[in-house]
Amino acid sequence: MRADLGCELGDRPCPFAAPGRGAVPWPGEPVEPVPARVPLLLTDLTVRPYDPGSVRRVVRTLAPVSDGLLVGEHHNRPDLPPTLFAAEVLAAGGRPWTTLTCRDRNRVVLEQELVGLRSLGVPGVLCVTGDARGQGVRPDATQVFDLDGTPLAALAASLGLPAAVPEAPDAPTVRLRPARVAAKQRAGAALCVLNHVTTPGRVAAFVAAARAAGATLPFVAAVAVYTDEVSARVLQRFPGLGIDPAAVGAVLAAPDAVAAGIAAAVAAARALLAVPGVAGVNLSGLASGRGEDAAAEVKAAVAAEVRALVGVG
Numbered sequence: 001m002r003a004d005l006g007c008e009l010g011d012r013p014c015p016f017a018a019p020g021r022g023a024v025p026w027p028g029e030p031v032e033p034v035p036a037r038v039p040l041l042l043t044d045l046t047v048r049p050y051d052p053g054s055v056r057r058v059v060r061t062l063a064p065v066s067d068g069l070l071v072g073e074h075h076n077r078p079d080l081p082p083t084l085f086a087a088e089v090l091a092a093g094g095r096p097w098t099t100l101t102c103r104d105r106n107r108v109v110l111e112q113e114l115v116g117l118r119s120l121g122v123p124g125v126l127c128v129t130g131d132a133r134g135q136g137v138r139p140d141a142t143q144v145f146d147l148d149g150t151p152l153a154a155l156a157a158s159l160g161l162p163a164a165v166p167e168a169p170d171a172p173t174v175r176l177r178p179a180r181v182a183a184k185q186r187a188g189a190a191l192c193v194l195n196h197v198t199t200p201g202r203v204a205a206f207v208a209a210a211r212a213a214g215a216t217l218p219f220v221a222a223v224a225v226y227t228d229e230v231s232a233r234v235l236q237r238f239p240g241l242g243i244d245p246a247a248v249g250a251v252l253a254a255p256d257a258v259a260a261g262i263a264a265a266v267a268a269a270r271a272l273l274a275v276p277g278v279a280g281v282n283l284s285g286l287a288s289g290r291g292e293d294a295a296a297e298v299k300a301a302v303a304a305e306v307r308a309l310v311g312v313g
Contacts, residue, residue: 044072197242
């Protein structure tokens with residue numbers, strides 16, 4: 001939802017902000033999470049749609065310096081099917097964390113994808129409800145939402161897959177979100193991937209609040225990676241994401257915006273990794289408006305510098 005509690009899909013109040021609405025509890029018995037090897041550096045994988053060659057090129061750039069590659073799923077552009085995408089990443093030497101959304105798949109198809117991903121041996125899956133499609137995006141296609149992200153995490157864990165779940169600390173309604181993490185852990189989540197916030201202090205406050213609500217899982221915090229106006233604008237336009245405008249302005253005004261963007265991301269990663277409870281960072285964002293290969297080079301440079309800072313080869 002937007003900051004004014006309106007719906008991002010139109011001029012109407014968001015139903016989740018209605019008075020009396022609280023964090024949805026996990027109604028069943030607690031599900032034992034499947035242990036996950038938490039990636040120190042989880043890097044967003046941005047590739048050309050329906051292009052296995054692009055997947056292989058980008059993975060070859062990022063895999064040597066990343067502990068995991070986050071395979072996203074988008075409401076407004078096509079992607080390879082999750083199991084096929086993961087197979088391509090594995091074949092190129094990467095470790096895919098595959099995002100599964102509930103927008104376009106019912107429970108049966110989600111089960112099929114999970115079994116397929118388990119058979120491939122992926123390190124884990126990110127279980128999300130998924131954004132509804134924006135107005136005018138594929139109006140010929142229905143939207144399913146048979147499940148949402150929390151029962152999807154439970155389904156993944158029951159099938160033997162480590163399940164990650166997302167959370168957006170600065171999205172309304174902020175006070176409910178720490179308890180959401182605890183509920184997702186009871187459903188079987190092994191780790192939580194956070195969305196962008198403006199400062200490491202906000203991450204620290206959110207993790208502490210989640211701990212107070214009963215969550216004990218590790219967190220992976222988002223690092224915004226941008227080196228030009230195009231890649232910065234992508235991060236700034238989404239509701240619920242917090243990006244420091246002063247940091248963006250400093251990068252874009254620098255004589256060498258690419259070098260400045262890399263340095264800013266490295267500094268942010270270092271600060272976030274010092275937050276208690278944060279076990280890894282997600283190098284997130286478009287990184288560059290000059291195409292997928294250039295973006296991969298930027299993220300690889302950030303990852304290499306962070307690894308050197310923390311003493312990981």
